[in-house]
Amino acid sequence: MSYRELATRPVLAWSAVMVTGRLPVAMAPLALVFLVRERPGGYTLGAVLAAAYVLGEILAAPVLGMRMNAGRARPQLVAGLAVGAAGFTGLGLAPDAHPVVLAALALLAGTGPAAVPGALRALLTSLVPERAVTQAMSAESVLTFGLWAAAPALTTGLALGVDPAVPLLLQGLLTGLSVAGLWLLPAGWSAEAQEKGASMRRALLRAWPVYVLGAAGLTLLALAELVLPALLEQRGIGIGWAGPLLAGFSIGSAVGAFVYGLRGSWPGPLAVQSLVLVLAVAAGVALAAVLPWTAAIAVALVAAGLLQAPASLTRNLALRQVLPPSALAAGYSVMYAAVGAGYAAGGSLAGGLLKVVAPSTAILWGVGLTVLLTVIGAAGERRLTRRAPDVAEREARTDVAPARSGG
Structure with a gap:
């Protein structure tokens, strides 16, 4: 389509x-x-x-x-x-x-x-x-x-x-x-029947690895946005470049989202796609932290932006696989809170580190936090994927709507 x-x-x-x-x-x-x-x-x-x-x-x-x-x-x-x-x-x-x-x-x-x-x-x-x-x-x-x-x-x-x-x-x-x-x-x-109380909470809690990976992705966005002006000053680059560079990141993200949607599906499970994409975005942000030239930083940020939107999309598509239809809005809302918390955590970490280390080092520490969150989320999602058939069977016996298989 x-x-x-x-x-x-x-x-x-x-x-x-x-x-x-x-x-x-x-x-x-x-x-x-x-x-x-x-x-x-x-x-x-x-x-x-x-x-x-x-x-x-x-x-x-x-x-x-x-x-x-x-x-x-x-x-x-x-x-x-x-x-x-x-x-x-x-x-x-x-x-x-x-x-x-x-x-x-x-x-x-x-x-x-x-x-x-x-x-x-x-x-x-x-x-x-x-x-x-x-x-x-x-x-x-x-x-x-x-x-x-x-x-x-x-x-x-x-x-x-x-x-x-x-x-x-x-x-x-x-x-x-x-x-x-x-x-x-x-x-x-x-x-479909609206899930209530404990059933809703169980369904949402079961998807915690997806939220962790979502938070990891927004930690990187916080680093790119909040530390970039200080990084440019460290490199001796005019701080006025911060606006165009961040615009390039956002434009790259819009292009990445458009390209991802050109195909109905991409090779590999959504969990693997998300893992690869988040780590690739982390690599792009890390390169922006260590490269000394304006053009190189711009290329690294645009490349990271191209992959940022598909990484986010895979998370939201994954929620459709693990949540029943009546819990999707709640799941998306929890994801909204999780990515907001990830952004706040990345910004707070970077702000604290900037008082004691160089901006490039603060970004690299933030990338390390992202990688840690990504590993935790990926490990949890692997376990979630293995348990999915048993969970679906148990939910069917208790009249809980099964998770959708779309995505």
Whole structure:
């Protein structure tokens, strides 16, 4: 199935909802920094607000995802997006409020829509035939990386060219538009029995190796984004190159997602694909840390970006193999929290190491953490694969929906 066949009315409507709902998320951390940067200690406060926002996402995603009704998800999605829109709008209307109030609004903006990305992914895969799932998820990845590439420029332009509050007000407006767009989509994605309580938790816990590999991949992204400016200074390269180099990484990721989706399947099991891809991305980031020339760093980052998106795609496709359909949104939400935690862990490790070692050494330590997480996840996934037939048989005897075999 080609990408052209995805151009149906439901998928195009889904794309509009996804863009209006996800662009505010991509803009949020930088917009919060610009909102308060002119205050005394503004950059520190901005970092705290961004941390509050991300913390809200990480903590709320698995909790809200587990409560999502697969058959009738629309009311929960509307409520979550409405809370997010209120949080963004409140920040834009009260930029001079007390820091505690701003932190509460940032936490609210991150918490409300935290389960929306996972639910939208589950909804997307229900809108296309099984044979087109890889293409659909690849197209989602292309859109996501495109939004993440455009968000910094849009946020910076509005904050510096108009007013620091404008990006937050735009985020509130876009999130509200995504609420309206939900009525163009089905109310849910699964007519099968909804798993509850212990059954849901068992299904999600059984997939822990997939989440660990997802966290490993985002650890690398944190290293590439957060340590690159310091690395350029270490190499005597103008810090202004950081933006173009990171844009190259994002563009490479979008291209990699598109290429991965050109085929319905690739050689080897998804677990092996993911292992190879994550290790290859780690090698690319490590090369960027040790190479002394701007052009060489650019090539290494673009190559790492090309493989970053397929690595992420294989993780999400693997979840479809180990989770029942009614638990997919919860699984995607847990993955969302896991990769957020991986990003935070990579950034925190790098930030701490930068105080005592050179930026290149900090990146290499982060790559070592990624390799360790990858080995743990791969070992767990191998065990999970061996146990899958026994688990499926046991679930069938207890009337638990079997895991899907698609992907």
